Amino acid sequence: MLVVPLFTRLRRLLHLAAAPAWAGPTIVGLGLAAAVLEGAGLFLFIPLIQSLGALAPQPGRWQPIFSQLLASIPEHYLTAFLVGVLCLSILLKNAVHLINTWVTRYIDGLVAHRLRASVFDQTISSCIDYRVENKRSDIITTIANNTWKVSQGLSLAYRLMICCCTFVVFVLLMLLISVRLTFFSMMFLLFGALAIRLATRRADETGKAVVEENKQFGLRMWESINALQLIRAFAQEDYERSRFLQTSDTVRRRLLKLDMLWATPGPVSEISITVLIGALVLLAQSADIGIAALAAFLSLLYRLQGPTRELMQSKIALDGLAGSIDDVDDFLRRTEKPFLAQGILPAAPLRKAVEFRSVSFRYDSGERLALQDVSLSIPAGKTTAIVGESGAGKSTIMALLFRFMDPTSGEILADGAPLSEFDLRSWRRRLSLMSQEVHLFNDTIAANIAYGDLEAGDAEIRQAAQIAKADDFIRLLPDGYETRVGDQGMRLSGGQRQRIALARTILRNPDILLLDEATNALDVETEQAFQLALDEYSHNRTVVVIAHRLSTVEAADQIIVMAKGRVIEAGSPDELFERQGHFSRLHGFQHGGAARVEINR
Numbered sequence: 001m002l003v004v005p006l007f008t009r010l011r012r013l014l015h016l017a018a019a020p021a022w023a024g025p026t027i028v029g030l031g032l033a034a035a036v037l038e039g040a041g042l043f044l045f046i047p048l049i050q051s052l053g054a055l056a057p058q059p060g061r062w063q064p065i066f067s068q069l070l071a072s073i074p075e076h077y078l079t080a081f082l083v084g085v086l087c088l089s090i091l092l093k094n095a096v097h098l099i100n101t102w103v104t105r106y107i108d109g110l111v112a113h114r115l116r117a118s119v120f121d122q123t124i125s126s127c128i129d130y131r132v133e134n135k136r137s138d139i140i141t142t143i144a145n146n147t148w149k150v151s152q153g154l155s156l157a158y159r160l161m162i163c164c165c166t167f168v169v170f171v172l173l174m175l176l177i178s179v180r181l182t183f184f185s186m187m188f189l190l191f192g193a194l195a196i197r198l199a200t201r202r203a204d205e206t207g208k209a210v211v212e213e214n215k216q217f218g219l220r221m222w223e224s225i226n227a228l229q230l231i232r233a234f235a236q237e238d239y240e241r242s243r244f245l246q247t248s249d250t251v252r253r254r255l256l257k258l259d260m261l262w263a264t265p266g267p268v269s270e271i272s273i274t275v276l277i278g279a280l281v282l283l284a285q286s287a288d289i290g291i292a293a294l295a296a297f298l299s300l301l302y303r304l305q306g307p308t309r310e311l312m313q314s315k316i317a318l319d320g321l322a323g324s325i326d327d328v329d330d331f332l333r334r335t336e337k338p339f340l341a342q343g344i345l346p347a348a349p350l351r352k353a354v355e356f357r358s359v360s361f362r363y364d365s366g367e368r369l370a371l372q373d374v375s376l377s378i379p380a381g382k383t384t385a386i387v388g389e390s391g392a393g394k395s396t397i398m399a400l401l402f403r404f405m406d407p408t409s410g411e412i413l414a415d416g417a418p419l420s421e422f423d424l425r426s427w428r429r430r431l432s433l434m435s436q437e438v439h440l441f442n443d444t445i446a447a448n449i450a451y452g453d454l455e456a457g458d459a460e461i462r463q464a465a466q467i468a469k470a471d472d473f474i475r476l477l478p479d480g481y482e483t484r485v486g487d488q489g490m491r492l493s494g495g496q497r498q499r500i501a502l503a504r505t506i507l508r509n510p511d512i513l514l515l516d517e518a519t520n521a522l523d524v525e526t527e528q529a530f531q532l533a534l535d536e537y538s539h540n541r542t543v544v545v546i547a548h549r550l551s552t553v554e555a556a557d558q559i560i561v562m563a564k565g566r567v568i569e570a571g572s573p574d575e576l577f578e579r580q581g582h583f584s585r586l587h588g589f590q591h592g593g594a595a596r597v598e599i600n601r
């Protein structure tokens with residue numbers, strides 16, 4: 001009942017940790033060697049005590065054996081010789097122990113490192129949108145916390161195996177001394193172990209609760225730090241503080257509970273072994289083993305306390321880590337997770353068109369289709385403007401073009417070949433997205449621009465910045481291109497951030513440029529400078545733009561009008577104006593109402 005779940009858990013843990021094949025046998029072998037050396041040292045107490053003249057009235061069966069073995073050692077050197085051998089065995093045991101500690105730590109670090117890498121790889125290669133699932137803080141907890149816990153679990157599993165081996169070695173040595181006393185001791189210890197198990201059976205649940213509560217805590221931290229300005233602006237510091245303290249306190253209480261469970265076996269096993277030793281001294285009077293052998297037996301039993309305690313503690317600690325181990329295991333389980341099909345074709349520059357053929361798409365968490373039976377063509381070298389009310393499916397089209405996800409039905413082809421046949425990264429290298437939401441890394445301006453092409457030199461970075469009309473303001477900054485931009489580029493204005501993002505795109509040199517033209521947060525002058533740079537750059541490229549400005553719509557080669565996930569109109573601006581359909585109604589309505597004409601907002 002106790003052993004089966006433990007066995008399953010160990011198997012799962014070993015499989016997940018995937019330590020090098022040599023690690024387990026080496027660590028367990030070294031642990032076993034240390035146990036044998038320690039046991040042998042304790043066994044030497046028999047001849048040592050005998051050599052001191054403590055011969056029992058009943059000599060016991062080990063006395064003649066040791067007398068025979070040590071017959072060649074002159075009697076007056078015997079004690080010194082035995083002390084020397086004892087010291088040597090202790091020295092060797094500690095050397096082996098030290099090597100074992102090093103190997104265990106090395107494997108610990110290696111396993112945690114590999115798991116972190118796997119979790120990170122999975123995070124960036126699957127097509128799960130962690131922003132939607134609200135799981136970004138969970139990933140951080142998994143990477144920063146739980147991967148370490150798995151390696152800790154592996155060390156514990158090894159300790160468990162070593163303790164089992166040590167236990168067996170010590171019990172064998174005890175059996176050599178007295179079968180009866182050993183049997184009695186084992187029965188006693190078994191009851192002790194069952195009592196401890198009963199007292200600590202909640203370790204498993206507590207460990208799982210710790211993982212969940214840690215994630216809640218991570219989420220609170222993540223949200224509060226991301227929303228610092230909002231918290232201050234709404235003067236909600238007290239509310240946030242109390243939410244934060246509550247989650248932190250829950251974690252603290254739960255960890256305390258886990259620590260107490262973990263600490264239970266220590267005193268229980270120590271007290272039970274002390275009681276047992278007392279009982280054995282009384283029992284030994286009727287046993288025919290001699291004082292020296294009894295002393296060795298009791299020493300072995302006393303030393304057995306360590307492995308027994310560790311055995312129980314490792315089991316409880318493993319139960320406590322079960323939640324973290326399951327978390328990493330679930331995270332890395334690839335089945336049932338969305339991964340995009342990987343093709344092998346390298347994506348060449350677009351020559352004719354990208355075509356959507358009867359494409360429908362539903363988000364995992366979406367109730368209805370975000371796109372329904374959409375067919376459209378995006379010609380190479382031309383500008384296609386997508387317009388439509390909020391929620392019509394414009395951004396979903398952009399995301400499908402990028403292959404952040406694949407259509408639920410229908411297909412998308414580039415020059416006649418389905419997108420899924422292209423090597424994903426080579427396809428994405430052909431595209432670049434510019435939107436109002438600019439992400440900059442907390443690094444220098446040069447590094448942020450160079451993200452478009454990591455091999456670009458200083459001259460190319462400067463040239464891209466000049467085309468993006470960013471060079472002038474960058475040179476005025478105290479450290480020029482080496483200025484650090486702060487978290488999310490916070491040291492720069494919105495317009496400056498956009499021009500850095502444009503420079504990055506220019507350096508990337510995509511042949512399909514996707515634009516989400518939400519520029520209304522910029523002041524008129526900044527917007528004009530940015531727009532000028534963008535228009536120059538977009539000339540003669542394949543551009544797909546979610547259009548908000550009338551000038552963009554009028555300058556486009558083709559307009560696609562969307563509503564409720566469907567294409568309701570498509571054609572050149574002139575055709576659509578003439579047709580007097582949805583587009584001209586939408587345009588007429590908004591044109592009449594605002595000085596700064598916006599199509600979609």
Ligand SMILES: Nc1ncnc2c1ncn2[C@@H]1O[C@H](COP(=O)(O)OP(=O)(O)OP(=O)(O)O)[C@@H](O)[C@H]1O
Nearest residue numbers: 132363365366370389390391392393394395396397
């Ligand atoms: N990650 C998501 N999960 C579930 N549903 C989503 C998700 N993203 C968008 N949707 C839904 O899909 C539909 C289309 O959304 P989409 O963002 O493509 O519209 P849009 O035309 O770009 O809107 P807007 O102009 O307001 O940005 C909407 O009904 C939206 O609620």
